[in-house]
Amino acid sequence: MTTVVTTTAPVLEVAGVTKRFPGTLALDDVSFALRPGEVHALVGENGAGKSTLIKVLTGVYQADEGEVRHLGEPVTFKRPIEAQQAGISTIYQEVNLVPLMSIASNVFLGREPRTRAGLVDWSTMNSQARELLAGYGIHDDVRRPLHTLGVGAQQMVALARAVSTDAKVVIMDEPTSSLEPREVETLFEVLNRLHASGIAIVYVSHRMDELYRVCDSVTVLRDGRVVHSGPLAGLPRIELVSLMLGREIRQIREEGVTAFGEEHEVEKEPLLKAENLSGARRLHDVSVSIRPGEVVGLAGLLGSGRSETARAIVGAFPLDGGSVLLAGKPLKRGRIAAAVRAGIALLAEDRKADGIIPNLSVRENIVLAALPRLSPFGLIRKSKQDQIVRIFMERLRIKAASPDQKVSELSGGNQQKVLLARWLATGPKILLLDEPTRGIDVGAKAEVQALIDELAQEGLGVLLISSELEELIDGADRVVVLRDGGVVGELSGDAITEENVLAAIAAEGDNDV
Amino acid sequence: MSSVTLTRNRAWLQEYGVYLAVAVLVLFNVVFTENFLSAANFRTQLVQAAPVCVVALGMALVIGTEGIDLSVGSVMSVAAALIPLYLGAGPLTAVIVAVIAGLVSGLFSGFLVAHLGIQPIIATLALLVGGRGIALVIAHGQLVQLHNPDFLALGTGDVLGVPIMVLVAGVLAVLTGFLVQRTTFGRQLVAIGGNRAASTLAGLPVKRVLVGVYVISGALAAVAGILATARLGASDPNDLGLLMELSAITAVVVGGTPLTGGRVRVLGTVFGALLMQLVNATLIKHDLPASAAQMVQAAIIVAAVYVARERSSR
Numbered sequence: 001m002t003t004v005v006t007t008t009a010p011v012l013e014v015a016g017v018t019k020r021f022p023g024t025l026a027l028d029d030v031s032f033a034l035r036p037g038e039v040h041a042l043v044g045e046n047g048a049g050k051s052t053l054i055k056v057l058t059g060v061y062q063a064d065e066g067e068v069r070h071l072g073e074p075v076t077f078k079r080p081i082e083a084q085q086a087g088i089s090t091i092y093q094e095v096n097l098v099p100l101m102s103i104a105s106n107v108f109l110g111r112e113p114r115t116r117a118g119l120v121d122w123s124t125m126n127s128q129a130r131e132l133l134a135g136y137g138i139h140d141d142v143r144r145p146l147h148t149l150g151v152g153a154q155q156m157v158a159l160a161r162a163v164s165t166d167a168k169v170v171i172m173d174e175p176t177s178s179l180e181p182r183e184v185e186t187l188f189e190v191l192n193r194l195h196a197s198g199i200a201i202v203y204v205s206h207r208m209d210e211l212y213r214v215c216d217s218v219t220v221l222r223d224g225r226v227v228h229s230g231p232l233a234g235l236p237r238i239e240l241v242s243l244m245l246g247r248e249i250r251q252i253r254e255e256g257v258t259a260f261g262e263e264h265e266v267e268k269e270p271l272l273k274a275e276n277l278s279g280a281r282r283l284h285d286v287s288v289s290i291r292p293g294e295v296v297g298l299a300g301l302l303g304s305g306r307s308e309t310a311r312a313i314v315g316a317f318p319l320d321g322g323s324v325l326l327a328g329k330p331l332k333r334g335r336i337a338a339a340v341r342a343g344i345a346l347l348a349e350d351r352k353a354d355g356i357i358p359n360l361s362v363r364e365n366i367v368l369a370a371l372p373r374l375s376p377f378g379l380i381r382k383s384k385q386d387q388i389v390r391i392f393m394e395r396l397r398i399k400a401a402s403p404d405q406k407v408s409e410l411s412g413g414n415q416q417k418v419l420l421a422r423w424l425a426t427g428p429k430i431l432l433l434d435e436p437t438r439g440i441d442v443g444a445k446a447e448v449q450a451l452i453d454e455l456a457q458e459g460l461g462v463l464l465i466s467s468e469l470e471e472l473i474d475g476a477d478r479v480v481v482l483r484d485g486g487v488v489g490e491l492s493g494d495a496i497t498e499e500n501v502l503a504a505i506a507a508e509g510d511n512d513v
Numbered sequence: 514m515s516s517v518t519l520t521r522n523r524a525w526l527q528e529y530g531v532y533l534a535v536a537v538l539v540l541f542n543v544v545f546t547e548n549f550l551s552a553a554n555f556r557t558q559l560v561q562a563a564p565v566c567v568v569a570l571g572m573a574l575v576i577g578t579e580g581i582d583l584s585v586g587s588v589m590s591v592a593a594a595l596i597p598l599y600l601g602a603g604p605l606t607a608v609i610v611a612v613i614a615g616l617v618s619g620l621f622s623g624f625l626v627a628h629l630g631i632q633p634i635i636a637t638l639a640l641l642v643g644g645r646g647i648a649l650v651i652a653h654g655q656l657v658q659l660h661n662p663d664f665l666a667l668g669t670g671d672v673l674g675v676p677i678m679v680l681v682a683g684v685l686a687v688l689t690g691f692l693v694q695r696t697t698f699g700r701q702l703v704a705i706g707g708n709r710a711a712s713t714l715a716g717l718p719v720k721r722v723l724v725g726v727y728v729i730s731g732a733l734a735a736v737a738g739i740l741a742t743a744r745l746g747a748s749d750p751n752d753l754g755l756l757m758e759l760s761a762i763t764a765v766v767v768g769g770t771p772l773t774g775g776r777v778r779v780l781g782t783v784f785g786a787l788l789m790q791l792v793n794a795t796l797i798k799h800d801l802p803a804s805a806a807q808m809v810q811a812a813i814i815v816a817a818v819y820v821a822r823e824r825s826s827r
Contacts, residue, residue: 353708
């Protein structure tokens, strides 16, 4: 994007803000200024303080020290609504809308156009919503309930809603994490428009490409402190990563972008064979096999059936046809417990909804799936349990105050490690990993990638689903490409390149539905 | 007070509030109520709290799975109705038959909830309405005086100076605590209440655990029905266990178990039952009408839910 005049006064500013939580210093003397028409990247590992800073800006938390200035005036937003009224809107990773209400109602929630009698003016509301959303690439019937849209489109609705409330500042927390490339393009167009109209944007993302494409300036947080703040252009990528990680640049160069190693020794006979999986109009004759020691990548766009395939293998997706064989033995369809017992583990995509048990401790989350094995006659053996927990907390370097800490208090990366530990504790033969590194910090990401490598070397069969091409290209021994619920290509060895994968995804298919 | 300390105080209150409240009430009564410190009075209080306590233990487990069991009062009345029919074959037979009736009731609710996916409040409402009907059919709507001394001893007898009812409630509380803390079943039920989708994907036997929880609740309600009948000396399917579901839910909630599931506090539940009993006793001893007790109970429930609010929303 074009450079903007940065001499204008900041629209939103924090000065010397400190925020403490029991046991942690989340923000330590943080200062940060946002000018009109600026797209400002806010980056840092998980636990660096990004979320806390956003919550201070939006009135969810109040600073312990320091001040927040809005248009030069010190303000205290006591609750989110006050920040919203001041023109600060936030788009969260998880869409915060009402799924069962219509798309139009969601856009105008709380400020519906009224008729003279004071009733909701549906026709005006619907036509305004239709017009507004067209600018965001959404051409669906606005009277449909919101949940009938895909996650990406829902996020666009949230964005449209935010901007149409006369926002002067829009904070976006990983806006592209659930968008398809086409939707990402639309989002960038919208960003351009906002930028041109003088709206300031705080852009939180882990994706380097995006940052360099859309952001003017960057603030890097690490351990609750600002370690760098300035224009983004001219800051080499490798330096940005090293600022975030606090590691030496040289070291990163040597280690490469991902933490995957060389290819693995793979046995010939498949351990798991999923054949002709079909169901719910979202999977059509998908066949995937995984050999011991092999990392099979599943590539494809959102909605191509990647997650559905993984879920179908463990029995968590209703199938009309197809079979799953583990070591030659068929698994009963739809019996998750049986699949888990047989040694298949699914690390689900949605950590919060399908992964952690928020109010249980780290210990209890780790042993959850392995509990029956650790417990003769259903009685828990504490020493055995604690030993397992200790082993995996050490091996995966899970950062928690103690095993008794609630898992919901951990950072995203550590929560993901807890979930990996939960599955590894069951001693699985097949690991199905659905976006294992999404939304976690760079350091944890590298650790998870290295772990996947290590597990494959130990002889586990791994199915790796990832939206990040480089992760698949570096990590997988073989890549199966899905489109519209069907397999459209398979690449292995040196044929696994970015161009080939993209070509397979984008090729004109004859099995389109 | 900053919001952090407020939250922390609330968390403390949810954790320990029920013990504090019981302690305060006991102190109040020691000072202001005549004969409160007598052994006889202590016995009375504990014996009266026992049936609610037993029912509340099962209720706490059900609530831990994010469910609710409205059928407990009716299950008590079914148990009561069955006792005179089988007392001829000996008290043990009568007790076993009544407990089996409770198990079957729980199996029914559990099946509706776990296998048919009916919401717990509706599934158990069916048995709340139907159960008492069944009880009245069994008993022909009659109150029956009981004379079997062995059976009546359950309600009035002692072992080593401890009333049998209190002993039964105590043992069941310890067993429930053990179940929750130290068995896979207990940990799984808490996990299911905390995040059912994740528990399913982790391969937990979700349906089996849910059925199990309602079966236990049904059985405990039957035990409470047996104890209450023995103490009354009569089988009274019309009135026994009326509004028991509400008393039990109150004990559970006041004891710090959130209605949103994912947590079970057994000792808190026991003290919740004691607290409600003490509130009643205190007001009655000071010549206040029963309606006053109801209003105080309402206030306590609101306070307990308020204290729990912040934590469950996290």
